[in-house]
Each structure stands twice: as structure tokens, then as C-alpha cells.
Amino acid sequence: MTDNKPLLEIQGIGKAFGGVQALEDVEFHLEKASINGLIGPNGAGKTTLFNVITGIFPPDSGQIRFAGKSIQALEVHERVRTGIARTFQNVELFESMSVLENILVGMYTRTRSGMIESILRLAHTRREEKQARDRAMELLEFVGLQDYAHQKSSDLPFGWQRLVELARALAAEPRLLLLDEPAAGLNISETNQLGDLILEICSRGITILLVEHDMSLTMSISDQIVVLDQGKKIAEGPPRDIQANEAVVEAYLGKGKN
Amino acid sequence: MQDKSTYILYTIFTLGICLLGWSIDNSYYLQLLIFIGLNTLLALSLNMLMGYAGQISLGHAAFYGIGAYVTAVLTTTYQVPPLLALPAAVGAAMLIAWIVGMPTLRLSGYYLGMGTLGFGMIVHIVFREWSSVTGGASGFVGIPPLEIGSLSFTSDKAYFFLVWIVVLLVIIMCRRIIDSRVGRALRSIHDGEKAAAAVGVDTRTLKLQVFVLSAGIAALAGFLYAHLIYFISPGTFGFMASIRIVTMVVIGGMASVWGALFGASLLTLLPEWLHAFSEFEMVVYGLILMTVMIFMPRGLTRGLLDIYQRYRKHHDR
């Protein structure tokens, strides 16, 4: 873990939907155990980039390397196994299941018992299940929802559902965590708590790519920021530089005037 | 939490079987209960696929038939002991399910439906046309009774206990799967396939596994059926038989193990109670399938329970 190669390398990624060029020649690197903001006006292509990184759809051009290896050939679930986890902009929890069960599904790639083991319920299967449950409870404690473990996930308020999703993503023990607007729907104190959580996650060695419209949050916790506008990267650098960057201001204000 | 109530249910279930088995001597009623048991197995098998993997098989009777014909041919034509024929019958169905499921499960839910529909018809044709092996349209006669060691299942009562013990074991097996890592992953596919994959669930492999398991349970029921009545014919395993299984699951409620028992009982008893039923069977099943799915897409018992719960919530306030 001591080499200094970047964890994620995005190289010349392009993606079009029909006539819409959602991403165009996007290129950047993420250093290990860093927090990286990905910002840009609505429709800039942020979620699309997440979808490309997680393999939901293939890019039209370009390469993605994770921990030094190309992940082009990996399917969605295999990318989770190699260490990329995400949350969704529109929370996508498993509605018929309890909060705890949602987290347990998140552990799928880190647990092993198959169908036959689950029928036989041998000692090691039971042990794995117990460990998984304990770990899931720890994660719920981490996001502060341990008291709601047995509630149906769809019964929680929206902001808390986001936290469940965060815990579910962490359950996959990722090395890279992609967060798509985690603060949307949270109030100010909840947002501050979220900021602390993200810092805490990063301090455990997990690299974070954060899409967030709440600028004060993004600017305060990010080490590095990438700005997208209409599918193109228009700036990259530490928060201080980005705030002073004319192209960025232009992109946001230009949009604002319309 | 869940465990306690589950064990209570198992106990009630076991006591129920014992009570029925010891108190009933009338062979008509015993036969009826045996058929309910077999249908429960079929409903359970399809329920795993429909309720938990969100996929549908419109040819499940074919797997039922494969179980029955494989054991019939092995035990009668080749004198193989039933205990060895059992794994062959179940294994054959599972292998075939794997072959059919491989290509179709990669695609959207429609394709397994169409694939299994066509598959069911072909299997039915094979049973009917391959008369040198299957006995053709007139059926296969002379299947030996089940004898395992010194145990012989020739009386209705013995068969009743055998079938219902198997049902209990299969119920326990299904519940265990559902409450396990694999079962949760399956339910997650039903809730949202895209999200499930994004969380790391290998949806295609899991769906295939459940389909294969489901075919295996259906074949087990077919095995029991063949050694129950010693005679099988293609008519038992046709398209309508597959539809009957789907209807049991739809009535029993998808994703409910106990609902399968209810659906199977109802559809076994209905034709017995209403003798004019056979004329209207298709119309009635068609109406049931359409109305239940339109108004209660998670099945009849589930739908009614949901309505009841909503009503209670409303009144508590």
C-alpha cells in the first residue's frame, strides 16, 4: 500500500447518448486515500461518469484503470469485488428488506456461503452469518442508525435512506467510494455530520469521489476538485484554486443566467 | 426474532401432519392430501423462481414430467432401485434447466417465459412421440412402488407421511435459502436488478442457480408422483399443468412459502368440490391470473394481507 501510483486513472473517456455528448475526453487521476470533489452544473455528466466507472454502460472511448489494472472487461458486480462501491443520486435501496438486510446484501462480495451451504447451515456458515450481522450493525452504528436496523428501509426518512446507502456501500469494503449527491435532502446539521463521516471514511484509507452540489461541503472536505461542464473537464485543482477559476465561475454563472 | 415464530410454525405444521395422518383412514381423503402435498412441492419450486428471482417458468410441468419419466424408465425398464433413480431424475431435470436457462436468463424476463413455454411443449411432444421409451400417448405402465431398504411405501398412509415429510424438508430448505446470503441477494434482484448488480450481486448466476434448484424440486415431485400411482401419461405434464402451477403461486402469493401451501390446497380441492369445474377451468384460471396480477401484483394472499395491514394502520391512528 505504500506505492504512490494513483488508485483510479480515467483516460480520455467519451460517452454519447444519441446526439447528447454526455462525456468528452475526460481525464483525471485519483490519489489513494484522498477526497475528490466532482462538480459541475446539472447535466454536466457527473452521474454518467459514475455509471461508466461502475460499468453500468461502456464508454465509447477511453480507458479506466483501477489500482494499475484496466477494468474494461469487468462486469458491474466484478468491479464491486475489485473494490469500487457507489451510492445513487436517487436512493436505490431494496425496499422490501429491512435496513440491516440492505447492509447484508452490500456484503455479498465479501462473504462466501453459497446455496448449498445455506441449506446445510454448517458451523462455518453460521459463523460467517453471525460475523456479517455484527459487522453490519457496526456499520449502522457508524452512520448512527443502529436503532432502526429492523425497520423496513422504505419507512425511513429520505435523508436517512441516504445514510443506509452509504453504509451499504461501505459494507462492500471498497477501496474507492463513489458518492452521488449524498447531501441532497439533508439539513445543515445532518450535512455537517455527513462531512465528518466522509473524513472519517477517508482516514481509514478509502479514496472518495464525491459529486455534490453543496459547495460549502465539497470545498471544505475535498483535497482535489474536478470540474465538468457539458461533458468536458474544464478545471482541476485544490478547492482554493477552483473557487478562483474563471472558467468555473463562468460555467456556473452562465448556466444561472439562462 | 424471526426464528422463534418460524420454529413455532414448523412445529404446528408437523403436529398437523401427524394428526391428519393418524386420524384419517379414508383412502380418498388420504390421496387428496397426498396430491395437495405434491402440488405444494410444485408451487414451492416455482415460488422460489417467481417470488424471489422475479422470473417466470411457463413450462414447469415439463420438469415435473422429466422427474416422473426418468424414474419410470430407470426403475421399470432398467430395474434400477428407486433410491438410485431419484438423483438421476432430479439431476436430469437440473441439467436440462441449466441448458435452457443459460441463454434465456441473460436477457429480460420475457425470454425465460417464452423459452420455458416452448420447452414445455417440446417435452410434452417428446413424451408423446418417443413411444419406444415413454410408452407414447397411452402412457407408461407398471412403475414399481417405492421400497427403500425394508421400508415399503405401498399404503396410502405411508405415502402420505413420506410426501409430507418431504414437503416439510423442502419448506425448511427454502426458508433457509431465503434467510441466507444467497436469499437476500435474490430478494435484492427482485427489488431492483440494477441496484443489486451495483452492490456486487452476480444476478445472472444467481437466477440460473434458482432456476436449476426450482427444476430439481419439481422433478422430485414428479418422482414421488410416478411411484404413487404407478402409471404416468403425457397429459399430466402439458401446458395446462404448467399454468396450474403458476396459478397456485399467484394465489398463494409470491415470495411466501406458506402461501404456496394455501395456493396448492385451493387448486387441488377446487376441482374436487366443483365437478362442473373442468369445463370452465381455463376461463376461471385465466380470470384469476389477470385480476390478481392487475390488482395485487404480489399475489392474492400477499395482497389481502397488505390491505388488512393498511386498514389496521389507518385505524390505529
Add this chain to the structure above:
Amino acid sequence: MQEILQYLFSGITNGAIYAVIALGFSMLYSSTDLINFAHGEFVMLGALCMVSLSLGMGFSLLPAFFFTVLIVAAAGMIFERLAIRSVRHPEPIVLIIITVGASIFLRGLGMLVWGKDAYSMPQFWDLPPIDIAGARLLPQSIWILLIVTALTVGLQIFYRKTLTGKAMIACAVNKKAAWIVGIPFKWMVLLAFGLATGLGAVAGASIAPITMSSYDMGTMLGLKGFCAAMLGGLGSLWGAILGGFLLGILEAMGVGFVSSGLKDATAFLLLLLVLYVRPQGIIGAADVKRF
């Protein structure tokens, strides 16, 4: 040689029917993303209506044909309005069960109305078979080919030239956008159902003279039509035509040269093969997804 020609004739005739049934599947799929498992039953209704109207009620050919298509298309639209539109969660499994339910409902209804007997009726042209190089070509086959050609041309004109047809393509390509520009989506779905089941009726009415029609003929025909649609590429007009003829001819050759027991298995084996090798079909409508 003479034999091959004979098989070819019967293959082309059946193929044309499969093509028309496949067209129904494909056009419904392309505009609603739905596969109607009851489609074959509308073919059955078409055949039996045709028999009843022309034999039972003494209608002459054209009116009988016309009313058959009208009645069945109306039934299809009623089905859409009552069953499909009421569905709150249009997941595949729910829609499959509903259309399968409709399928056996219609089958049961067919049995109650027409009984379990099989019916036959005279050909549209009551002429003797035509002798071509020793092989017999039924005049009805020529009829069927004419009908397929007319339908293909008609559908092309409908989709390319009329406003409604273009609107339907727009719905198929992008529902939301179509809704935004003011295309009445619900009406389009209803119309698509009417057209698709109408196509089924055409297929049924056209084969009534050359087959024995009975209440249980629909499922197999539906399956073969679906197989043809998949073979060519589900959602494509030319794919449906190509797939239909290909299936018809392969099936006839299979019967001729391998065994007649194989006839109904051909379609299914082809279906599995297509799903394995090339699920988007020969023409590959997966990307095109339009007529």
C-alpha cells in the same frame, strides 16, 4: 427435385403465416416494450371467427375477412384497455402473467363457444391446385403471399407516411420525449394493440382454409410467430418477414428430410439457438428498435 419444391411451397406458405404473426409481436414490442403471450390466441380467434362468419352465417369472403379482423382487433383493444392499462407495476413478470392469463382465458372461451371440434372451410379461390414442375401449389398459398405483400407495403406506408405512424415510432424511440411533444401515448398503445391483434386475425383468417381450426391452435402458432420474430430480430419489420419465411422453410425441410415428429420442435430449437448465439436476431433490431 420435385419433393424439394413441394416442401418449399408448404414452407413458404406456413412461413408467410408465421411472418404475419411475427409482425404482430414485433410491432407491439417496438411500440410498447411488451411481449403479448396471448398473441397466438388472437390468431385462433381470427381463424374461428372467419369459419363462423363465412360458413355459419353465410357471409361472403371479403365481408367475412373484414369483420373478422375488425372483431379481433376490437377484442385486442378491449384487452389493452381493461387489463394492460390497469397494471400499476408494469414489470415483465406481471405482464407475462396477465397476458398468459388472457391467453388461457381466450382459449377457454374459444372452447366454450366453438367446442372441441376442429373446423375447416373452403379456400378463398375454389380452384384446383396448380401444378409446377410436378409440385402442387395451393391457390390459397398465392392468396396468403398476396396478403403478406399487401401488409408489408401497407405497414411501410403507415410508418413512413402517416402522422400516426410516425408518432408511434416516436413513442417507441423515446416515451418521455414523445409525451413532451404532445403525442397521446395511451392512445398509441391502444392503437398498437389493435393493429397487432388485427395482424393476428389476418394470419388466422388466412390459414383457416388450409388447416383444421380449433380452440387450441393458438399457443403453438403464437410460439412459432415469436420464434420467427426473434430469429429476424424482435422489433424489426423486415426481421419479422425474414424470420417467418426462414422458420417456415426450415420447418418444412425438417419435416421432409428428417422426421415429421420434428416439425414443432424446429421452432423451439431455433429459438434456443438464436438466444444462445445472437439474441438480437439476424437483422439485429436491438439497436434499431424501430420499423
